[in-house]
Amino acid sequence: MSSWQAPNxxxxxDPNVAGAPPPGYGYPAPYGYPSPGYAPYGYPxxxxxxxxxxxxxxxxxxxxxxxxxxxxxxVTAGLLVLAGLLLFLGGAIAGDVEDSFDSGTHIGLExxxxxxxxxxxxxxxxxxxxxxxxxxxxxxxxxSIGGGIxxxxxxxxxxxxxxxxxxxxxxxxxxxxxxxxxxLSFAWCTPVTRxxxx
Numbered sequence: 001m002s003s004w005q006a007p008n009x010x011x012x013x014d015p016n017v018a019g020a021p022p023p024g025y026g027y028p029a030p031y032g033y034p035s036p037g038y039a040p041y042g043y044p045x046x047x048x049x050x051x052x053x054x055x056x057x058x059x060x061x062x063x064x065x066x067x068x069x070x071x072x073x074x075v076t077a078g079l080l081v082l083a084g085l086l087l088f089l090g091g092a093i094a095g096d097v098e099d100s101f102d103s104g105t106h107i108g109l110e111x112x113x114x115x116x117x118x119x120x121x122x123x124x125x126x127x128x129x130x131x132x133x134x135x136x137x138x139x140x141x142x143x144s145i146g147g148g149i150x151x152x153x154x155x156x157x158x159x160x161x162x163x164x165x166x167x168x169x170x171x172x173x174x175x176x177x178x179x180x181x182x183x184l185s186f187a188w189c190t191p192v193t194r195x196x197x198x
Contacts (some may be wrong), residue, residue, distance in 0.1 A: 021163055052081045062133065063195050069186035070129035074151065076179045077122035077129075083172070084118030114153070121149040125183075132187060137196050140187050150180040 063132030087179045088111075095108025124146030152178040186192065 007098065033106040051093065060195070060198065062135070065186040065189050066132055066192045066195065069143070069183045069192070070133045071131075072179055072183035072186070073125040073146075074131035076176065077125040077146075079127070079179075080118040080122035080150070084115040084122065086110055087115035087118065091115065114157075117149060121146045121153070124149070132192075135196060140192075140196070143187050144184060147180045147184045154180075191197050 002110030021077060025182055052078040070112075091108040091111030091114075093108075094111060098105055098108055124142050128139045128144075131142060133139075154173040
């Protein structure tokens with residue numbers, strides 16, 4: 001069985017000869033492309049390293065404002081829970097004093113109710129923050145409800161103790177107000193809205 005030999009210079013190439021090589025023999029392929037009939041040269045990429053080619057599409061990352069909103073919600077909720085526990089303690093003490101002196105006031109009951117409001121608002125903020133970072137649209141709804149309760153309570157405290165020259169009450173109310181407004185502003189900004197919609 002005779003093997004095929006390359007034709008002499010000047011002789012035409014006959015592809016019908018038995019054992020002829022595939023098309024493209026004797027002609028180099030363009031750089032970066034394999035010759036017809038042959039596997040591409042080179043080595044496969046090592047495990048853990050990407051292969052060359054077109055870059056992959058960027059991942060749909062969570063906006064930093066969504067994370068900031070959730071963090072502010074968690075901080076505010078923690079302060080609300082702490083304040084609620086203090087209000088329960090203060091309400092119990094005030095209630096005992098009122099009963100002892102038969103004052104006829106209801107400051108202890110008022111403080112206890114305010115403590116319940118704080119715990120409810122804190123729970124809504126925690127749940128809303130967790131759902132928001134989980135890309136759940138209902139998280140913003142819970143944040144808005146809890147934030148609305150905090151804003152209303154802060155305004156109530158400022159007006160309620162306006163006749164008392166106590167800077168600590170005003171500072172606490174303003175602090176809760178600022179933290180809540182920032183958390184809601186971040187949660188309802190355009191990048192977060194676009195991220196939740198997609």
